[in-house]
Amino acid sequence: MVQDLKVSFMKKSLTLTEKKRLDILAAAQEEFKEKGFLGASMDSLAKRAAVSKRTVYNHFPSKEILFHNIVKQLCDSFSQAVNIQYQSSKPLAEQLHIAAMSEIQLLGSECFRDLNRITIAELIRSPELASSTLEHLDQQKDGLHVWINDAINDGRLKAVDSHYAAQQFLGLIKASAFWPQLLLNQTFPSPEQQKIIADDAVLMFLARYET
Amino acid sequence: MVQDLKVSFMKKSLTLTEKKRLDILAAAQEEFKEKGFLGASMDSLAKRAAVSKRTVYNHFPSKEILFHNIVKQLCDSFSQAVNIQYQSSKPLAEQLHIAAMSEIQLLGSECFRDLNRITIAELIRSPELASSTLEHLDQQKDGLHVWINDAINDGRLKAVDSHYAAQQFLGLIKASAFWPQLLLNQTFPSPEQQKIIADDAVLMFLARYET
DNA sequence: AAATGTAAACTACTCGGTGCAGTTTACCCA
DNA sequence: TGGGTAAACTGCACCGAGTAGTTTACATTT
Numbered sequence: 001m002v003q004d005l006k007v008s009f010m011k012k013s014l015t016l017t018e019k020k021r022l023d024i025l026a027a028a029q030e031e032f033k034e035k036g037f038l039g040a041s042m043d044s045l046a047k048r049a050a051v052s053k054r055t056v057y058n059h060f061p062s063k064e065i066l067f068h069n070i071v072k073q074l075c076d077s078f079s080q081a082v083n084i085q086y087q088s089s090k091p092l093a094e095q096l097h098i099a100a101m102s103e104i105q106l107l108g109s110e111c112f113r114d115l116n117r118i119t120i121a122e123l124i125r126s127p128e129l130a131s132s133t134l135e136h137l138d139q140q141k142d143g144l145h146v147w148i149n150d151a152i153n154d155g156r157l158k159a160v161d162s163h164y165a166a167q168q169f170l171g172l173i174k175a176s177a178f179w180p181q182l183l184l185n186q187t188f189p190s191p192e193q194q195k196i197i198a199d200d201a202v203l204m205f206l207a208r209y210e211t
Numbered sequence: 212m213v214q215d216l217k218v219s220f221m222k223k224s225l226t227l228t229e230k231k232r233l234d235i236l237a238a239a240q241e242e243f244k245e246k247g248f249l250g251a252s253m254d255s256l257a258k259r260a261a262v263s264k265r266t267v268y269n270h271f272p273s274k275e276i277l278f279h280n281i282v283k284q285l286c287d288s289f290s291q292a293v294n295i296q297y298q299s300s301k302p303l304a305e306q307l308h309i310a311a312m313s314e315i316q317l318l319g320s321e322c323f324r325d326l327n328r329i330t331i332a333e334l335i336r337s338p339e340l341a342s343s344t345l346e347h348l349d350q351q352k353d354g355l356h357v358w359i360n361d362a363i364n365d366g367r368l369k370a371v372d373s374h375y376a377a378q379q380f381l382g383l384i385k386a387s388a389f390w391p392q393l394l395l396n397q398t399f400p401s402p403e404q405q406k407i408i409a410d411d412a413v414l415m416f417l418a419r420y421e422t
Numbered sequence: 423a424a425a426t427g428t429a430a431a432c433t434a435c436t437c438g439g440t441g442c443a444g445t446t447t448a449c450c451c452a
Numbered sequence: 453t454g455g456g457t458a459a460a461c462t463g464c465a466c467c468g469a470g471t472a473g474t475t476t477a478c479a480t481t482t
Binding site: 117122123134167168170174176185 | 245246247249250328331332333334335336338345348375378379381382383385386387390391393394395396411414415416418419
Binding site for chain 2: 459460461462463464
């Protein structure tokens with residue numbers, strides 16, 4: 001009984017304060033996504049969250065800190081990276097195709113798109129503001145580069161700079177499934193188109209690098 | 212003699228009012244490049260140009276119009292597009308390599324880099340603000356897509372979507388010679404690296420699409 | 423009744439843009 | 453070559469709106 005009260009009390013106090021926090025984060029994400037760091041207004045943001053501006057400042061001491069929290073939150077939300085484990089028993093094409101498809105999935109995911117819409121514009125002019133994005137931005141590349149190294153050591157790929165090769169592979173994919181969507185608001189490729197994009201990337205890559 | 216006088220006279224008269232105009236444009240380009248459209252300040256810009264703010268507004272009625280003039284000026288400065296003319300008598304690899312190299316040259320040129328630093332950030336959030344860039348941004352792609360169509364009609368490339376194929380080819384190049392420099396401030400590839408990038412792009416492309 | 427969270431007013435700016443008085447420059451004509 | 457006229461430039465004050473962040477005073481809850 002006493003415990004029940006205590007639990008519900010703590011739960012409520014947590015959720016009520018915490019709910020405001022989440023409301024603020026959600027509103028801030030929208031605001032930053034729409035208007036960028038400079039364009040976003042703390043007043044408008046507070047209104048969006050249906051919360052007093054003072055409450056915003058109770059949770060986040062400054063606009064910059066709030067921005068960093070947004071970026072951090074978005075980074076965490078897709079922490080499961082594109083994981084590709086080299087397997088010497090399977091065909092390279094099969095493994096690469098899986099990697100390509102999961103990369104495309106990542107590029108198309110809501111949170112990844114949001115993260116990029118928010119940070120890339122800031123990245124161009126103030127690297128420190130969006131610095132936490134950098135590692136995440138190309139963390140897939142690192143996974144792929146390890147896979148390529150493994151395949152090279154296994155004698156199944158030509159000995160090339162694995163970072164460079166990974167960059168090529170991902171560039172091929174992003175050219176169709178990332179940049180046009182980010183910059184030109186093109187629609188994201190359909191599942192069939194995704195398959196084609198992945199296939200083409202794999203074919204081109206192996207035609208060049210397979211031993 | 213008379214002509215000399217007239218020339219120097221006209222030159223002087225033009226340059227003095229026009230010089231201010233050019234000073235303003237130069238200062239505005241720096242300001243926008245450093246701080247973006249929102250971050251740029253008309254006061255700071257006027258001080259940079261060593262010109263009264265009123266004079267700025269005498270030449271350009273608003274910040275937005277000034278911005279558009281900057282973008283227009285930068286676009287015009289590399290109006291000579293990447294021109295690739297299909298020639299059935301020459302090897303595809305040779306023609307593509309030339310196209311790739313001139314594309315890389317364009318990507319590395321000062322004015323093109325400036326244009327992109329200024330417009331891409333705005334492109335993400337306010338397409339209309341940087342709309343004039345769109346055509347120029349991918350005008351090379353259009354040239355390449357015509358070349359691909361010609362090669363297909365000549366029976367030397369498989370029948371594929373030429374826009375898509377051009378996108379792949381340019382994506383391959385941009386992955387190494389554009390995006391890392393724009394977003395991560397990486398150094399531009401050396402001439403030897405450029406040659407490698409171009410070669411790889413050509414090899415991959417032809418391995419996939421040559422008949 | 424105490425405490426907390428709230429809204430609204432407030433501070434001390436900066437912004438884009440304008441009005442204006444006075445100065446400098448450019449150009450034409452005598 | 454000199455003088456006059458018109459245009460352009462200057463610097464300043466100023467406007468209204470909006471900014472991040474802070475204070476104050478009220479209301480709701482427990």
